[in-house]
Amino acid sequence: MRTDLSGQYDVLILGAGASGIGAAIAASRKGARTILIEKYGFLGGLACSAEVGTICGLYTRGSHKTELAGNFANEFRERLERNGSTKMQNNETGLAYLPYEVYAFEDTARTLLKETSLDVLLHATGISISTNHDKASKKIEKINIISGNKTHVISASSFIDASGEAVLSKLAGAKLISSEEYQAPAFVVGINNLSESALSISEKDFNFVLLKELTSAENIGVLEKGTARVSLVPGSLKKRRCKLKLAYPFCRQDSDFEMTLIEDYGRSAALSTFFHLKNNLPLFKDAEIFSLAPQAGIRTGPRGKGLYTLKKAEVLEARKHDKGIANGLWPIEMWGAERKPLLEFFPENDYYQVPADCLISSDISNLFFSGRGISADEYALSSARVIGTSFSTGYASGYLAASSANKEGIDEAIINLRYIEGLS
Amino acid sequence: MNILIDFQHIENEITSFLKHEILDPSVIITPNDKLSVVGLQSLDLMELVFFIERKYQCKLPAELLREEVLFSINSIALFVSDFLVSDLSPSHIQAELNNEN
Numbered sequence: 397m398r399t400d401l402s403g404q405y406d407v408l409i410l411g412a413g414a415s416g417i418g419a420a421i422a423a424s425r426k427g428a429r430t431i432l433i434e435k436y437g438f439l440g441g442l443a444c445s446a447e448v449g450t451i452c453g454l455y456t457r458g459s460h461k462t463e464l465a466g467n468f469a470n471e472f473r474e475r476l477e478r479n480g481s482t483k484m485q486n487n488e489t490g491l492a493y494l495p496y497e498v499y500a501f502e503d504t505a506r507t508l509l510k511e512t513s514l515d516v517l518l519h520a521t522g523i524s525i526s527t528n529h530d531k532a533s534k535k536i537e538k539i540n541i542i543s544g545n546k547t548h549v550i551s552a553s554s555f556i557d558a559s560g561e562a563v564l565s566k567l568a569g570a571k572l573i574s575s576e577e578y579q580a581p582a583f584v585v586g587i588n589n590l591s592e593s594a595l596s597i598s599e600k601d602f603n604f605v606l607l608k609e610l611t612s613a614e615n616i617g618v619l620e621k622g623t624a625r626v627s628l629v630p631g632s633l634k635k636r637r638c639k640l641k642l643a644y645p646f647c648r649q650d651s652d653f654e655m656t657l658i659e660d661y662g663r664s665a666a667l668s669t670f671f672h673l674k675n676n677l678p679l680f681k682d683a684e685i686f687s688l689a690p691q692a693g694i695r696t697g698p699r700g701k702g703l704y705t706l707k708k709a710e711v712l713e714a715r716k717h718d719k720g721i722a723n724g725l726w727p728i729e730m731w732g733a734e735r736k737p738l739l740e741f742f743p744e745n746d747y748y749q750v751p752a753d754c755l756i757s758s759d760i761s762n763l764f765f766s767g768r769g770i771s772a773d774e775y776a777l778s779s780a781r782v783i784g785t786s787f788s789t790g791y792a793s794g795y796l797a798a799s800s801a802n803k804e805g806i807d808e809a810i811i812n813l814r815y816i817e818g819l820s
Numbered sequence: 821m822n823i824l825i826d827f828q829h830i831e832n833e834i835t836s837f838l839k840h841e842i843l844d845p846s847v848i849i850t851p852n853d854k855l856s857v858v859g860l861q862s863l864d865l866m867e868l869v870f871f872i873e874r875k876y877q878c879k880l881p882a883e884l885l886r887e888e889v890l891f892s893i894n895s896i897a898l899f900v901s902d903f904l905v906s907d908l909s910p911s912h913i914q915a916e917l918n919n920e921n
Contacts, residue, residue, distance in 0.1 A: 593883060604890075605882040608866050615870075679883050735863070 401515070401548050405431050406801035407794065408539060408552035410522055413441020414783045415767025416558030417505045418468055418790025419797070423556075424512035428798035431515040431550065433522065433541060436690075439505040441560060441767075443783050444498045446693035447584040449629035449639055451476075453726040453784025455484060455492035458744030464723050466788040466817045473784075476504045485631050490744065491727070495631020519543055525567045527760075535762045536568050553801035556764045556793050557700055565700040565769070570760045572698050573705065573771060578648040579695040579778060580731040583662030584629060585670060586687035588637040591679050595635065603627050605679060606640070613672055621645065623669055625735055637686070641693075642666055646733050648694065655692075662692040695731055696781060700763065702771025704753035711776045714742040719810050720749025720819060721796070722780075722788035730778045740775075749819070750780060752810050755793045762800060766793035791817065830876075831897040837871050838893070851894040865890050872900055878907060 407423040409416050412434035423430040438444055443451070454465045454473050462470055473494060477483060480500030486492040509516060520543035528535045536555045541548045557564035562572055597605075610624035622645025632639035642665055648654060666688055673680040709715075711728055725747050728740040742748060754771045757763035765771060766789045768781035780789065792813055799809035814820040831851055838849060842864045849858055855865070869880055880903060889899045 597883070598887060601886045604862055604865070604885060607862055608869060608882040608885065611866060612870070677882065 401431070401517075401550055403429075403551075405429050405515075405550060405552040407431075407554045407556065407797045408550060409433065409556040409558050409794070410539075410564045411435075411441060411558035411560060411767075412439045412505070412516070412518075413558060413560055413767060414443055414786040415560075415769070415790030415793070416441065416556070417472075417509065418787045418792075419556050419558055419764075419766050419794030420514050420516075421468065421508055421512060422791040422794030423798040424514040424794075426795055426798040426802075428554075428801055430512075430794075430798075431517065431552070432509070433517050433520050435519070435521040437518050438502050439509070440498070440502045442691070442693060443496075444502050445689065445691045446582070447498055447586075447629075447639065447687075447689040448693060448783065449584065449632055449641070450485075450493040450495050451784050452491075452493045452782040453724065453786075454494055455486075456725050456745050456747060457490045457492070457727065457741065460484065460486065460492045461745065463818065464747050465725060465784055466723055466791065466819065468791040468817065469784050469787040472504060472508070472787055475508070476500060479504050479507075482631070487630070489739070493630065495629075517541065517543055517548075522564060522567055523547070525564070527568065534760050536564075536760060539564070539567070554762045554764065554797035556766055556797050557769050558766045558790060558793070560694070560697070560768045562698040562700055562769060565757070565763065565765070566698070568760055568763060570757050570763055571701040573701050573773075574650060574698040575774065576650055578650065578697050578774070580644045580647050580733060581658050581662070581695065582644065582693040582731070583642045583666055584639050584689040584693065585642070585666040585685060586637070586639045587670065587680070587683050588686045589683050590636040590638065591681055591683075592636075593679055594633065594638070597633075597679075599628050599630060599633055602633060602638075605677065606673075609673065609677055610669065613676070619668065619672055620665075623665060626669060639687075640666075640669075642669060643731065643735075648697065650698070658692045658694075663688055696768060696774060696777050699769040699777070700765045700771060701758045702754045702765060703756050703758050704751050704771065706750055706754050706770065706772035706776040706780065708773055708775035711748045711779050712740060712742050714746040714748045717749045717751040719752045721752045721755065721792035721810060721813055721817070722750040722785060723747045723819065724750060724780050724785050726779050726782045726785060728775050728779045730775065748779075750785075750789055750792075752792070752796065752806070755789060755796060762797075764793040764797045764800075766790040788817065827897060827901045830872075830900050831893055833875060834868065834872070834893050834897055837868060841871070842867065849893070851897070852892050855890065855892055868896070872896075876900065876904060878904060
């Protein structure tokens, strides 16, 4: 991963989460001179920083077909299955997902990126951009990046906002989709040294233990209301170690101090919940916390407005598009302030498609979106944001951005992309 | 003196609670029916456990409430009656006797 920042890049990607990784691979494999910029010191975005723990959107509901997830998503899945010694798990509603260890996810991404010739800049974030000042056909020309105490000005032909928070779109003054409230976050805590009974308890029974004990504690006022929303991260119960996910009892608001409040709540709640379990359940008697996720798990937030916005009805109708560039396999999964998420399914073994226009900014012609930053309504996004689908929308954005930088026609690029991803 | 644990009583109380508080009135349930099949979710089972704890003045250890225990009304009643019997310490029995007199 050499970094030589001079000259003109074809494609610049802000964010090395699942979609940024897909975009970087696609653009680079297509021959574009590509740079991937990431604010953390590691790859994987929320998959690693929030320790999500499972990849959703890789399998259809029902007979768990993988071929519909797209070729890049499948390539990542196969590598991760080998690297991370993991395999598909499913639940009672027929939904399937792939549990993973954070280090294995990051390592899989790193290996894939190193097989290309793209440039990567970690611990770096965008601070401002400059445009061509052409109102009729606005384009981003350069971005100012800060990395440590150094600033760099990087020029590119195409830009991809894979930040998940519309960072690049906001800097560019692009039209956004935003609201006062987004979905509720989650927080992951790692616990080890559980008692011997952890070796023979099922995930379902473990979750019931948590539910009963924490709800009792809530009812008698020992723990705050809303605390009893804790469950095992599926696949994380290994020997005497596990990861627990705490669902927040409130939605994310769109305010300046929101992320600070969210982090403060998550970390405090994780500790008070853990100590209650330790003091009251034999299962946790000698347990210890071995990790708190580096950041709280954010599900949705502001994103760019595309030439088209994916809607709830299209997801539920499993609608296909001639210019569909990614398949969505996960149901609508809305996390609000209620105890359980709202799940809405499309038919088993079916899927919907994300049209290319959801990945292209409505007002900046060389700005592309991916992952949880695609142009979609809140319901559609609650499905399309999952890691598996983010790989696909990421790959698509990288391919389209590279084609655009190479002055290829968009329609032909879409046809080629659909072929490469196995969608047509 | 009435410290006999009446299994049938427990089974009837559980059935009555489920019929009146949890299940749709149209649902017919017998003691051996698999509870997940009649649509009972974790939250429903938790409410049932809380009801039993209030009714029989006990605390059922969460770690013992495995899937095979929460399988049917019959299996839950068996577990609860076994638990209540084993929960009877000499001081508990003396307290019951004191209450009776």
